[in-house]
Amino acid sequence: MIKPLQDKNKLLGFAFALLATALWSGNFIIARDLSTSIPPVSIAFWRWTVAFIVIMPFALKSLIKDWKIIKNNLPYLMITSVLGITVFNTLIYIAGRTTTATNLSLIAISFPIFIFILSRIFYKEWISLNKVIGIIMVVLGVMLIITKGSISVLINLSFTIGDIWMLIASIIFATYSLLLKRKPKGLSIWAFQIATFALGLIFLFPFYIWEYLTVPSIEFDTNSIISILYIGVFASLTAFVLWNNAILIIGPTKAGMIYYTLPLFSGFLAFVILKESIGLIHLLSALLIISGILIANYEHKKIK
Secondary structure (H helix, E strand, O other): OOOHHHHHHHHHHHHHHHHHHHHHHHHHHHHHHHOOOOOHHHHHHHHHHHHHHHHHHHHHHHHHHOHHHHHHOHHHHHHHHHHHHHHHHHHHHHHOOOOOHHHHHHHHOOHHHHHHHHHHHHHOOOOOHHHHHHHHHHHHHHHHHHHOOOHHHHHOOOOOHHHHHHHHHHHHHHHHHHHHHHOOOOOOHHHHHHHHHHHHHHHHHHHHHHHHHHOOOOOOOHHHHHHHHHHHHHHHHHHHHHHHHHHHHHOHHHHHHHHHHHHHHHHHHHHHHOOOOOOHHHHHHHHHHHHHHHHHOOOOOOOO
C-alpha cells in the first residue's frame, strides 16, 4: 500500500528544493552585479555574517540543546562548513570576475551530474533508465536556453580560469549535498545550520582579513547593502535551510535534479528585473527541463 504521509513528505521535499533553487537564482544575478564593486571574499564574508546574525534568535535554543552532539561530531561539521559555507560560494564570486554569465550558467548546472557520479561511486546508487532519459532531456533544455537555439553560441564558447573555479565549486557543492545524508542523528536542522555558519565564518575570516589588507577599500552603497542583505537572508539562510531539509527528505540525487530549474528562475528574474524578452526558445527549454525532471524522478509504485 502507498503511504499518503510518505507521498506528502516527498512533495514537501521537492517543494523545499524548488524554493531553494529559486532563491539561489537571485544570488547568481546579484553575484554578477557585485563582482566589479566588491571583492569576492568580502561578498562571501558579509553574506554569511548577515545569515549568522539573522539565524541566531531562531537557532540559539537548538544550539544549546544539541551542544553535546555538536562537540562529538565536530570533524564532520568542520568539513561540511568548509565545503558548503567557506569555499563554495566564495569560488562562485571569484569565478564571476573572470568569466561570462553564459559560462557560469552552463557550468553551474553540472552540479547535479556530479551528484549522480558521486552517489554511484560512494553509495552504489543505481542510475535507472528513466533517470538517464530525464538527465538528457534536462541537459538539452538547459543547453537550448543558454545557446538560444543557436549552435554557433556553443561552438564559440571560450573558457577562462573562472570556468575552472566554477567547475570546482560545482563539485564541492555536490560533495556537500552528499555529506548532508550523514548528518548526525538527533542534531536539529537549526543547530546544524548555525554551527556550520559559525564554523564557516571562522574559516573564512583569515582570507577576509588578507583581502581587506591587500585590496583597495570598498564603499558600500544602497544597492550593495540591499544585495548583501538578500543573499545573506534569502540565498544563504533561507535557501540552505530549505535545501538541507530537501536532502533529508528526498535525498541528494532527487534534489539535485530540481536544481536544473535554476536557468528557468534566472530567466524569469531577468524578464521581470532586467526587462529581457521571453520567446519560444525559453518556453521549449522550460518544457524540456520540467519534463526531464518529472521523468528522472518517476518511481514505479508497487501495489501490495
